[in-house]
Amino acid sequence: MCPITLRIATRKSELAIWQAEYVAKRLRCAHPRLHIELIRMITKGDKMIDNPLSKIGGKGLFVNELEKGLIEGRADIAVHSMKDLPADFPADLCLQSILPREDPRDVFISKYYTSPDDLPTGALVGTSSLRRKCQMAVQYPRCNIRDLRGNINSRLEKLDNGNYDAIILAAAGLKRLGLASRITKVLEPELILPAVGQGAIGIECRIDDTNIRALISELDDQSTNIQVAAERAFNASLKGNCQVPIAGYAVSEGDVLWLRGLVGEPDGSVIISGEIRGPIDTGKELGLLLADDLIQQGAERILRCR
Numbered sequence: 001m002c003p004i005t006l007r008i009a010t011r012k013s014e015l016a017i018w019q020a021e022y023v024a025k026r027l028r029c030a031h032p033r034l035h036i037e038l039i040r041m042i043t044k045g046d047k048m049i050d051n052p053l054s055k056i057g058g059k060g061l062f063v064n065e066l067e068k069g070l071i072e073g074r075a076d077i078a079v080h081s082m083k084d085l086p087a088d089f090p091a092d093l094c095l096q097s098i099l100p101r102e103d104p105r106d107v108f109i110s111k112y113y114t115s116p117d118d119l120p121t122g123a124l125v126g127t128s129s130l131r132r133k134c135q136m137a138v139q140y141p142r143c144n145i146r147d148l149r150g151n152i153n154s155r156l157e158k159l160d161n162g163n164y165d166a167i168i169l170a171a172a173g174l175k176r177l178g179l180a181s182r183i184t185k186v187l188e189p190e191l192i193l194p195a196v197g198q199g200a201i202g203i204e205c206r207i208d209d210t211n212i213r214a215l216i217s218e219l220d221d222q223s224t225n226i227q228v229a230a231e232r233a234f235n236a237s238l239k240g241n242c243q244v245p246i247a248g249y250a251v252s253e254g255d256v257l258w259l260r261g262l263v264g265e266p267d268g269s270v271i272i273s274g275e276i277r278g279p280i281d282t283g284k285e286l287g288l289l290l291a292d293d294l295i296q297q298g299a300e301r302i303l304r305c306r
Contacts, residue, residue: 005035006215009066009075012040013151015173019201020079022176023099026219034215039075041065063204067093070205076212078204082197082228083170087236089204096213097203097220098228102172104199104249106132106192108185109159110166115185116140119166126155126164130266134245135192136168137268152177168192172199193247193262193273196231196240200224223252226283230259233287238263238294244303248287252280259286263299272299 006027010020017038024036043065066078067090082098089095108116119125119140126148127133133145146164148155152173159167168187174180203216231248240246245266250259257280262273274297276290295303 004033005037006077006212007037007039007075009039009041009069009078011043011062011066015081015152015177016079018176019081023077023079023201023203023219026099027215030218031215039069041069067204076205076209077216080202080204082200082202082232083195085197085202085204085232087232087240092206092208093204094207094213095202096205097216097218098225099201099203099219100221101224101227102175102199103186104194105171105189106168106187106194106198107171107174107183108166108168108187109156109182110184111159113166113184116143116166116187119143123165124163126158126167127169129168129195130243130245131195131247131264132168132192134264134266134268134271135247135262138264138271139191141268152179156182170195170198189249189260193260194249196235196246196248197228198249200228202228226250226257226280227252230257230283230287231261233284234259234261234291235287237288237291238299238303240303250283250286253277255280257283257286259283259290261290261294263294263302265302270302272297272302 008020008024010016020038027034027036043062062084063080069075070078071090071092113119121142123143125136125143125145128149136145148167155167158164171186174183205212227250230250234248235246238246245264248261250257256277258277260275262271264271272294274290274293276286278286
């Protein structure tokens with residue numbers, strides 16, 4: 001039976017609110033009588049904006065408060081960027097649905113340069129991601145990669161104020177906030193492999209709440225779910241965290257799933273990569289096989305040092 005009111009836990013950032021409102025809109029279309037409330041929460045990750053994530057506890061800092069709200073019954077579902085979700089969930093919670101994926105690629109943004117290829121020696125490039133730093137260091141060793149935290153608008157403001165010559169952001173967030181015009185150049189996966197789950201929105205809920213699970217299951221996009229499940233299986237098998245640059249990206253090619261992944265040193269001095277193809281219904285197995293391939297190549301030496 002459809003509940004009269006459904007409460008969505010969300011972070012307070014502009015992008016997080018957009019994502020929650022998007023989920024709410026989809027739910028209202030499916031269930032016109034449903035009343036939806038947004039429960040806005042501030043996470044530790046939102047408060048600690050001056051330090052790199054790799055030094056303050058990782059991506060879980062963006063979801064812990066939301067999950068606590070679910071467990072305590074203050075919210076019925078939580079809406080997340082899939083790239084922020086750790087591999088493991090609390091015992092009472094589950095990932096029920098993943099919505100259709102937005103553009104998963106990273107983008108280059110600059111006021112003066114049309115491409116990373118144009119950046120001069122010593123150019124300051126801002127990013128909050130070890131994954132991006134690692135790959136940029138390999139592709140553009142002449143550049144100086146600096147930490148950049150904050151929401152999308154504050155990062156763009158720092159660029160506009162001259163703190164950086166260029167910054168790297170996710171295409172999905174810019175497009176969702178109507179800021180696609182700020183994109184200078186899209187960085188294809190062959191240049192910068194995306195983060196696990198990048199561009200996808202996930203809905204988390206309590207395992208025993210069958211009514212809610214049935215309600216939100218209608219929003220699940222099977223193709224995106226298959227791709228993200230393979231990426232997350234790859235990451236989970238590596239026991240990935242924010243102290244090690246890890247990228248994973250899956251695409252569907254008819255009945256075949258193509259998964260690419262890499263593990264690297266933060267400074268880009270070592271990158272171990274691989275890819276695998278297989279039946280589209282074996283995504284999780286492909287993720288495990290690719291992780292094992294990278295471990296056999298020597299990724300374990302990088303992972304165990306963090």
